[in-house]
Each structure stands twice: as structure tokens, then as C-alpha cells.
Amino acid sequence: MPEPTTSPPIYKDPAQPSEARIADLLARMTLAEKIGQMTQVEKNSVTPKAVAKYFIGSVLSGGGGSPPKNTVAVWAEMVASFQQAALETRLGIPILYGVDAVHGHANLEGATVFPHNIGLGAVDDPDLMFAIGQATAVEMRATGIHWNFAPVVSIPQDIRWGRTYEGYSEDTTLVTRLAVPYLQGLQTPPENWSGGPIYVLATPKHYLGDGGTAFGSSKTINIQPFLLDQGDTRLTEAELRALFLPPYQAAVEAGALSIMASFNSWNGDKLHAHHYLLNEVLKGELGFEGFIVSDWQAIDQISDDYDAAVVAAINAGIDMVMTPYDYKTFIDSLTRAVNEGSVSIERIDDAVERILRAKFALGLFEQPFSDPALVEAVGSQDHRSLARQAVRQSLVLLKNEHRTLPVPKDTPLIFVAGEGAENIGLQAGGWTIEWQGKSGMITPGTTILEGIQAAISPGTQVEYNRFGRFDQVFDASGQPAIADIGIVVISEQPYAEGVGDQADLTLAQADSDLIARARERCQKLVVILLSGRPLVLSDQLPMMDALVAAWLPGSEGAGVADVLFGDYPFNGRLPYTWPWTNDQLPLNIHNAQSGEALFPFGFGLLEE
Ligand code: BGC
Ligand code: BGC
Numbered sequence: 001m002p003e004p005t006t007s008p009p010i011y012k013d014p015a016q017p018s019e020a021r022i023a024d025l026l027a028r029m030t031l032a033e034k035i036g037q038m039t040q041v042e043k044n045s046v047t048p049k050a051v052a053k054y055f056i057g058s059v060l061s062g063g064g065g066s067p068p069k070n071t072v073a074v075w076a077e078m079v080a081s082f083q084q085a086a087l088e089t090r091l092g093i094p095i096l097y098g099v100d101a102v103h104g105h106a107n108l109e110g111a112t113v114f115p116h117n118i119g120l121g122a123v124d125d126p127d128l129m130f131a132i133g134q135a136t137a138v139e140m141r142a143t144g145i146h147w148n149f150a151p152v153v154s155i156p157q158d159i160r161w162g163r164t165y166e167g168y169s170e171d172t173t174l175v176t177r178l179a180v181p182y183l184q185g186l187q188t189p190p191e192n193w194s195g196g197p198i199y200v201l202a203t204p205k206h207y208l209g210d211g212g213t214a215f216g217s218s219k220t221i222n223i224q225p226f227l228l229d230q231g232d233t234r235l236t237e238a239e240l241r242a243l244f245l246p247p248y249q250a251a252v253e254a255g256a257l258s259i260m261a262s263f264n265s266w267n268g269d270k271l272h273a274h275h276y277l278l279n280e281v282l283k284g285e286l287g288f289e290g291f292i293v294s295d296w297q298a299i300d301q302i303s304d305d306y307d308a309a310v311v312a313a314i315n316a317g318i319d320m321v322m323t324p325y326d327y328k329t330f331i332d333s334l335t336r337a338v339n340e341g342s343v344s345i346e347r348i349d350d351a352v353e354r355i356l357r358a359k360f361a362l363g364l365f366e367q368p369f370s371d372p373a374l375v376e377a378v379g380s381q382d383h384r385s386l387a388r389q390a391v392r393q394s395l396v397l398l399k400n401e402h403r404t405l406p407v408p409k410d411t412p413l414i415f416v417a418g419e420g421a422e423n424i425g426l427q428a429g430g431w432t433i434e435w436q437g438k439s440g441m442i443t444p445g446t447t448i449l450e451g452i453q454a455a456i457s458p459g460t461q462v463e464y465n466r467f468g469r470f471d472q473v474f475d476a477s478g479q480p481a482i483a484d485i486g487i488v489v490i491s492e493q494p495y496a497e498g499v500g501d502q503a504d505l506t507l508a509q510a511d512s513d514l515i516a517r518a519r520e521r522c523q524k525l526v527v528i529l530l531s532g533r534p535l536v537l538s539d540q541l542p543m544m545d546a547l548v549a550a551w552l553p554g555s556e557g558a559g560v561a562d563v564l565f566g567d568y569p570f571n572g573r574l575p576y577t578w579p580w581t582n583d584q585l586p587l588n589i590h591n592a593q594s595g596e597a598l599f600p601f602g603f604g605l606l607e608e
Helices: 018-028 031-037 048-053 072-087 117-123 126-141 172-187 237-244 246-253 275-285 306-316 327-340 345-361 372-377 381-394 424-428 448-455 509-519 558-564 592-596
Strands: 039-042 058-061 096-099 258-260 291-293 396-400 413-417 461-465 483-491 522-530 546-549
Touching: 018 345, 031 039, 031 327, 031 345, 039 327, 048 072, 072 096, 072 372, 096 345, 117 126, 117 172, 117 381, 126 172, 126 372, 126 381, 172 237, 172 246, 237 246, 275 291, 275 306, 291 345, 306 327, 306 345, 381 558, 413 448, 413 509, 448 461, 448 558, 483 509, 509 522, 522 558, 546 558
Parallel strands: 039 058, 058 096, 258 291, 413 461, 413 483, 483 522, 522 546
Antiparallel strands: 396 546
């Protein structure tokens, strides 16, 4: 019997074990094809044609990286155009398309935007995390995207850091408890799925020491001066491991196949070139079999000599490089390094194997494109209900005197003030539609004010003025009316990453004035804070009868009203220590003054 010559190669046969498929495919690859797999490019910096020509392994959308028309269909077309090009290459290896769906697929207009992680840390519900992971994954898959640069498993120790809200908590155990079910929610395929064992690839980030940088240690050049972001984490090895390693260990055990390296240094050494922490600890000790992706242009920071930076990063264990712009220089550099022997072919093969492992696990060779049937899941009622539930559960009641909350629905007159009361962008924060986020009605959802208007009894009068000016509202005798309840929404302007690093977290004078103005026109004052971290408001606290931390709730602002008017109880507890004064910072459970907090970690009034 002659050998059958037409049977498909092993790597294309889904019936074969994936390790056999990886080995078969790797044996067929040229050096250029291998290095292409290790290259990740930002979508505006590469064309589909170039993806094919350079065998690019991955394309990403950075923060705000939407197509010109921000709809599900156009996203799906854009991703498919890159995918199609990759499939037409000699070996037809599909690309991985990655995006930061860190609180829902929030670059996409109309997607469900979940509360940022700080709010989910206040909820502390692993089942909810799994459900959010699943909903996010489905909305991503609708656009053909199967790789999420999430969960963030940073453990922020200093709330002056602009990425505080991306972290669930300052407490390691809480972070681990929430990150793992979220990762499983992303990765677990839905019932009718015929692809691979992983539905959407999760990426715990940023490894290692993220959130531990010392104030003032950030030496970032070229961008605006940062205070903590991308700085130096100064701890002994025992401290570093105890504080930051557990979520990675748990994520690896739960099946993580991709981890992002961190911009920060550890005691002066860049993580992106840290052979010991990447190769020995993560891949060796923890047994991580997936791939390590570098962060945005991060390897450029290793050395002024780009070639040296590439060699150091790859030899330290980086498997895929988020170039993100100038991929040709990267490819040339790594090719030269291999030809000169400064990076071994074994290291290249190891990196490619790890990347292919994730691609096979995703079932990309069988199902490279989006499923048009999923379009309806994007921003669906089910997903929005889930997000609204998360909002309700995330609210932390910090003060409640004179039985102010819950507000009776038949309260005759309610004044509402603050731009955050009617602003989806402010309630969603950074990483929403744009990298830095943006104030305004940037994506569909419900505002806090809409929630209030929907919750009250028909006879209740609600007056909204952004600036808290209610001079035109009079009582029956023609005097300026005094509302029974005033609700002031105080909000931070959106920010992301080091742009949000801030030395002084004291409430702005304008906010303080707004609270004072509203105070004069109501009997009881409720303050709702929309913020990515605790703010210093001790001076204003005496003016408030009630104070609620609502974090960055996302698109479903009406969830705030659900609790204000007593349809649901308060539930959240502080995932971060709340300082009295700015001078106390950094203040957290790990330092001696934590007992002197305004509100300690874990604090949250519950309904009697
Ligand atoms: C991108 C972000 C990225 C940032 C890094 C921005 O232009 O949109 O995704 O994180 O640059 O500096
Ligand atoms: C951020 C990462 C993000 C990447 C891509 C970087 O600036 O640090 O968290 O995944 O950009 O947007």
C-alpha cells in the first residue's frame, strides 16, 4: 500500500494532541516565520499585507484602538482582514488579536462596561467575577478577538498611583480570590462551543511587583513625568514574593497561558530583562508553560542600544514582543542576534512553542473568525443586568447619619448636583472608548441621575443642576426651596496609567465648594464619590450626612440608585485603606500607621 500523500499535516488535524501539532508545525517553520510569531504590532502600524509578508504572530489594539467606525461589525471586519492575511501564508498560522478588555470590551461603543476592578474588589464575590469574565469574553468574540490583556493582578500599595483602580485591592489574598475566577470565566468556553479548550485567552499582568513602586522612583522619559508608574519596587525577595507572587501562582495553576511583563523594576533592575524572575521563578519554579508578552514598547527601556535590549529581553524569557510600532527594526534585530549567536535557536523555538500552545488551545486553526451570531450579545440586556448588579454590590457606605440612607422614594424634593450625576464617561473612567477615558456620553448606558429619576415615586420632584445652583427653585411661599435630600456626585476626571499619578489626593476646591453650596439648600446631604481611589475628604466629611464610595461603576450607573433608594442593601467593603490626610500616604494594611486611617481596609457600613 502506498503511503497516503494527501492527508493533512499533523498540525492541521484537530484530532491530534496539541503537543504533537506544535512539534509538527515548529519543524516546518523557517527562522523568519518563527521570529514573526514572536512579533506583536499595533493595528495602525501594520497592514494585512505586511502581516502576511513578515509572518506577524499578533496584532493588538491599544487603549482606544478602535477602527474609524466604532461598531461591532467594523471591529470584526478589521480583525478578520488581519486574520485572513495570516491564513493565506505558507503555513497559515492564525494571528492572536489582543485588546485591553479590562472592564468589559470597553473600547467598543455599545459594549457592556463593568465596574473597574477597584469596585469589584469592594464586592468580593468570586461567582460574580466568573460571570463577568464570561460576559466579557462573549462580547470580545463577537468582534473576532480572543485575547484579553486582563486580569490586572497588581497589588497597589500607594493610592497616588494612576493605576490604583485597575487593581482589585491592596490585599494579595483578595486579588487572588477574584482574579482566578475571572480568568476562568474568560477562558471557559460556553456550552455550544466547538473550538478549543480556551475561549478567550486571559493575561494576568503585570509581572512582577506591579503596584509596589516607590513614590518618586519613576524615571520615565519622553512622556510626561510619572511619579510611581513604571518606577522601582524596592523590597527584599521574601517581601516581593509574599506580596506579589500568589496571584500568578494561582493563575498558572488555573491554566493561564499568557502573562504580561511589567514596566516596573525590582531594586533597580527592569522586569523585562529579569532572567531570574521571568525564566527561573515564573517558568521554572511556577511551571508556567504559556508565553510572556512584553508591555508597550517596554523593551526599549532596557537599554539605549536596541539590539542589546532585544537580546536581554528574549534571553530573560520574553516570548512575544509588543513592539508595538516599529516591528521591522525588531525583526531585523532579533534575526541578527540569532545569526550572531547571542540568542540561541533553542530559545526561539521555546518561545514559538509557547505561543503556538496558546493558539492551539484557543482552537484558532479551526475557528479563526468571529461568530456573527454573537453580535446580539454585545451590550445585551443580560450583560447590562449583570453589570448593574455588580454596581449595586460594589457601593461602600462610609457614613450614614440621621437615617439618611436609604432615601424614601416619596421624598418630596430632591436636589442632585455634580457633573458626574449625568456623565457616562466620568462613571466609566480610563480605558473606556479611549485610553485615557473621556468625559461625556461616550457610550450607551444609564447615568446615576437617570437611575434616581426612575426610582422615585411619581409625586417626587427631582431638580438637577450640575453646579449645585438651585436659586430658581422656590417653595410654596416663594422662598428658595430647601430640598429634603441633596445628592452631590463628586468625580475625578478620567485618567489611565502614569497620567493619573497624583501627589495630592485632597479634594479639589471646586468640589469642596459644590458640597458646601448644596449643603445650604438641603436638609440632609448625600455625597456619592466617583473615583479610581480613595480621596482625602476629611475636611468636607462633617458637611455630609451620608457618604458612598461608588468607584468607577461603568456603563450601568442606575445601579447606584438601586441601593440609594433601598431596593437593595449596601454590600461593599473597602478594598483599600482610606487616609485622613495626604501626608499619611502611602497608607495600607502593610504599614504601621494603618490604624490611623479615616476608614480602615475592609470598612463598610451595612444596612441595620
Ligand atoms: C496606547 C495604550 C498604551 C499607551 C502606552 C497609548 O497610545 O493607546 O494602549 O498603553 O499608549 O503609553
Ligand atoms: C499597559 C498595558 C496594556 C498595554 C496595551 C500598556 O501601556 O501598561 O496594561 O495592556 O499598554 O494597551
